[in-house]
Amino acid sequence: MLKNYFRVALRNLLKYKGYAFINIAGLATGMGVTILIGLWVHDELTFDQTHDHYDRIVQVMERVTNNGETESWPSFPAVMAEEIRSRFGSDFKHVLQSSWTSNHILTAGDKKFSKRGNFFEPGILDMLSVKMLKGTQHALKDPHSIVLSASLAREYFGDSDPINQLMRIDNKEDVRVTGVFQDFPANSSFKEIKYILPWALYLIANPWAEKMDDPWGNNFTQVFAELAPQADLNAVSHKIHNVKFDRVSARERQSNPQVFLHPMSRWHLYSEFKNGVTTGGGIQFVWLFGIIGAFVLTLACINFMNLSTARSEKRAKEVGIRKSVGSHRGQLISQFFCESILITLLSFVVSLLLVYGALPAFNSVAGKELSLPLVSPVFWIAGLGFSLITGFIAGSYPALYLSSFQPVKVLKGTFRAGRFASLPRKILVVLQFSVSVVLIIGTVIVFRQIEFARSRPIGYDRDGLINIFTTVPDLHIHFDAVRNELKSAGAIEEMTEAGSPTTAVWISNGGFDWKGKNPEQTVNFPNNYVTYEFGKTVGWTFKEGRDFSREHATDSLAFVINEAAAKFLGFKNPVGETLIWNERPYTIIGVITDMLVESPYEPPRPSLFHISKEEGGVFIMKLNRSKNAKEALSKVEEVYRKYSPETPFEYRFVNEDYARKFGSEERVGKLASFFASLAVLISCLGIFALASFVAEQRTKEIGVRKVLGATVFRLWALLSIDFVVLVMISFVIASPVAYYFMQGWLSKYQFHTPIAWWIFACAGAGLLLITMLTVSYQSIKAARANPVNSLRSE
Structure with missing residues (x-):
């Protein structure tokens, strides 16, 4: 019997090829979108879970109160890890000091590249369950050792064995390769790390780290830990909360540093803190796209229902004959469910092809490295189960509806759908277009917010600015010579050295005092040290x-401050006023327009600039705008190699660095626009199905009207007006919903675009136009039909 059901279902598909194509295309698109979103959500939810001890790994963080606000950050003094080990060692299996992931110059033979890596204390390979391809988990015991990722080992040594090969770090320290590890996966917080160096080497290369007058006064490292098997996260976090407070100076205690543990399970999806409390992060996008995926699949199922019921009269006689020869309703329901499941399985196959073709573009937009897990039995079981469930959902209404026809009425030709028979279909179409309107409005507002932030004054001139980051002192030592040579050659207009680039804050300091300051108030300001040419x-x-x-x-001994700092300090005339820093008086000589250095969506922080002869590490150059940029950069590279021949020449345009600040919002906008386009496409198929159904139901009415003199335009208007009403109802429902959700999304940005009325008007008008174009095909086709054919039986 089941075989016969599928045979009949296949025969129907082949007989009505256009219907089958639209149905399969709609379902395949919806299923493809759902698979893409499912892969993305799975990748997000399993972030960092490749580490065996995922549930026990934590990052040590602290809450401090500065500038009247509670902040959370992961930066600590270099003695922090040892302090926790010595006082609370029984609660941890590992407590490890780490540098920040940053670029260092690695040299092996004639190959020199700037690559990202970390210095870690021994135990990191075990804690992160790093898979060693060569060497052992103890490969970092020697202070002059290095372990490389497999990709980096191939880049430097090809097919040769890298073990015991010598490399040089930042043209300073020689190290020996003692291991090769499998690259961290793309959904790991450590994915950027291409090599690991011992923490002992960091202290050798940076002796100042162990020679500070106050080892607790400088936060420049991170601390990662693994809890002991029997330890409770919350209990241990509470136990260590005063570990730093007990050690810092009385002045720093005013900021009330409270240490806590942030579990690896929350690093990626719960990374945002406000007033010292987790407020969310990536989890918001997981929910957003998960809901979108469910809606898009629902829209595709609605289309299936509408297309199936739109063909009701064509199937009515079949149902009547089957019932008259003894078929039970249950058998008819099984028949229609078999048809829907067959269509769904075919759609699933097509959706896999669509996903395979779309994955490269999707990965590019989403910033992922997703792939179809075709060798995974779990994927196929889930996929087939998903297809069967979709088939049952999509086929439930058509099966119950078509199997309910009465054979006497059908075979006598007196069968007509009831007055309210089309109501469920209209409700489903309204739901489709409501979702589409919400997605369209949301997409427009996301891009408007990005453009709003981009148009904010940034307080400096980005054009022609480049950053050169270096970990060697060559340019610092020869700064004046490099600057003079480049200016004489006409390659640059000016050049400066700084402790932070113009698009980030690398250094902030506390310990400031000034006239009128509340003695109980603790402060922490971005404090960039620069050369005289910075401005x-x-x-x-x-x-x-x-x-x-x-x-x-x-x-x-002077400060230039920004407007935010002038306002925060409370000086009516700040120029000439004195700031005390590290017990030395600094005079404020100027106030600049706020520079947009950090988030383009947030207000600038109170910031200071001062002159320093320390090595900055960031060289900022303004290329000569009267020259071709390629020629100017060629000259910069020539001079760079002259004074720093052992380091690769690498630079970044400030414009590009600034553009990266919009990466997250742009990804959301592009993905939302992609899903909105597909939702509109699927909804148009739904409208097409309903237009087909209406035209079929009103064939004789149209014939009569034509005989009585109705024009094609009048008939087109008659058939189209119902759809205009449906779109307007959808717009009325969707507009407040879209406003509510987008207002909530914008509220997380202190600077955000207003929600303009014209966004809703354009979305509604655009959707109405698309609907009319979709409906017009069926309406005009029905209006132009020969009435003789439809009235012959009369």
């Missing part, structure tokens, strides 16, 4: 006072 290089704008100048010897 001329970046083109900052002064509101009051003047720039740094070599002609003023006292500028070595």
